[in-house]
Amino acid sequence: MSQYIVETQNLTKKYGDHFSVKQLNLKVKEGEIYGFLGPNGAGKTTTLKMLLGLVKPTEGKIKIFNKDLNIHRTNILKNIGSLVESPSYYGHLTGYENLEVIRRLINVPKQNIDEVLEIVRLTNQKDKLVKKYSLGMKQRLGIAASLLAYPKLLILDEPTNGLDPAGIQEIRELIKQLPSKYGMTVIISSHLLSEIDQIATQVGIIQKGNLIFQDKIEKLRKSKSIVKMRVSNLAESYRILQSNNIISTIKNGCLVLNNCDDEKIAQANQLIVTNHISVYRIEEERRTLEDIFLELTGKGGSL
Template identity: 60%
Template sequence: MKNMSPPIVETQNLSKTYGGIHRVHNVNLAVQTGQIFGFLGPNGAGKTTTLKMLLGLIKPTEGKVKVFGKDLDRHRPNILNNTGSLIESPSYYGHLTGYENLKVMQRLRSLPGKNIDKVLKIVRLENHKHKKADQYSLGMKQRLGIAMALLAFPSLLILDEPTNGLDPAGIGEIRELIKSLPEQYGITVVLSSHLLSEIEQIATSVGIINDGKLLFQGTMQSLQAANKVTIRFKTPDPARAEKILQSQGYLPKVQGRQLLFTHLPDEEVSYINRLLVEQGLPVTRIEEQKKSLENIFLELTGKERSL
C-alpha cells in the first residue's frame, strides 16, 4: 500500500547559487517517515549545501523546504527541536569528557538527564564517557557527534558523511547504529555519502545528485530494477545461430561471437541451449551479466563511485 502521509522532508525547486553558479539546482526531495534516505553523489555535488538548507543553516536562492509538513521559514525553531544533525564534523569541547559534553547539550536544551546515558549506550561510548573528548579516536568523536544529535531523541536525524575518514571497523559500527534507529527509536534518517557501497548497505531509499541536480530518487529496489540482466551465449558460428533462433521467434543481439538476450527466464535459457546443440552448434559458454549499481551510478553521474 502506498504511503499516503506527507513526506517528513520535502523540497520544491530548491536552489542555491554562489557567484552565478548553481551549487544546487531545482532539487525536489521527498523523504518518507521511517526511511533511511541515502543522499549519494561525488564530492562537490551539492549534498552538504542541500542538507544545510534543510536545517536553515543557509538560505536557499529559490525554492521551499518543508519538514514535518511545515514550512521551514515559518516554523524553524519548532522543526529544529525535533531534528538532530551532524554536518561536516562533530563540534565538542576537547577539554571536557564525553559525558560532560553531553551534559552541556542536555542543559542547554532542557532535556531529561536520563537521555545522556541512553545515547551513550546507543553509540557504545558508555565505557569511555569519562575520557576527555580530545583523547577520543576519530570514530569515537564521530559517535559522540551522533550521540549529541540523538540526545533529544528526534523524529528526524540528518547526517553529513557520517563515516568519512573512519577505518572499516568504525564504518561498520556507524552503519549498524544507523540501521537500528528507524525500527528501535522511530527515527527517520537522512544521510549523505560519496560512497555507493555505503549507501547500498544502509539505505532503504536513495537520491543521486551530481552538479547540483537530482538525477534519481526512489527505493533501492527501484534503482536495482534498472539493472537489466543480460544472458550471453557464446558459439563458434553466431550468424548461423542467429538464423536458427530467429526462425523460432527469438531476436538476439549479436556481439562478436556472442548472442545477447535480456530478461530471459531460466527455462528459455535451457531451451535455446538445447536448440542450438541439436542443430549441431556447440554452446561454449552461457553467462549472466547484471549491470552493477556502480555502473548505474557511473552512467548517471559520469564519475567514479568514490571521488
C-alpha cells in the same frame, strides 16, 4: 496531507552564476534510510544545510513533517538531529560533559545522556577528555549528540568520514537499527558508494546539483541488471532475438540482454536452442551500486 516526511519542490541554491543545487525534488518517506549519494562537490552538503535552515535557498520550497520550513522553522528543527561536516566538541571536557552542555541547551532529560552513550557504545569512555578521543570516538560522540532529543528525523553528512573499517562497520550497524528501534527516519549522505549500498532503503543520486535518480535501492539494481549468453553461433542468435523483439547487443563474444526479467531470458534461451544453436552459458552480471553510479554520473566527479 503528504506521505513524505521531507519533501522539497524545485529547491535551488545559486552562488553567482554557479548552481550548487538545481531544481531538487527530494521525497523521503517516514522510516526510510535515505542514502543521498554523489561525488564530492555534487551539492549534498549544501542541500542538507538548506534542510536544516543553515543555508537560505535561492528558490524552491522545503516541507518537513508536512510543514513549511520557512514558516515553522523552530518547531521543525526541535524534531531533527543532525551531524553535518565534522562534529563540534570541547576538547577539555569529557564526552559526558560535552553531551551535558548540549542537553541543557535543548532541555531534554538527563537520562538521555546515558542512553545515547550506550547506543553509540561510548559508555566506557564517557569520563575521558574528548581531546584524547580517536577520530572514530569523536564521530560517535557527534552522533550521540544528534540523538539526544530522540529526533523524528536524523540528518547525517558523511558520518563515516575518516573512520577505519571497524569504525565504519560500527556506525553502519548503529544507523541501520534506528528506524525500527527508535522510529527515526534517517537521511545519510555519502560518496562511499559501498556504504550506501549496504545501509539505505531509498537512494537519491545527485550530480552537479541535479537529482538524476531517486527510488528504492532494489529498483536501481534491478533496472540495471545485465544477462550474458555465450552461444555457438553469435550472429545467428542475435538475428533470431532481434526478429522476436528481444533487444540484445554483442559484446566480448557474448550476447548481452539488458533489463530482462526471467521470462524473457527463458524465451531467449528457448528460441536459440530450437534453432539448433548451443547455449554454453547464461550468467547475470551482478553490478554494485558503484558500477551503476559511475554509469549514471558518466564517471564524473571525484570519488
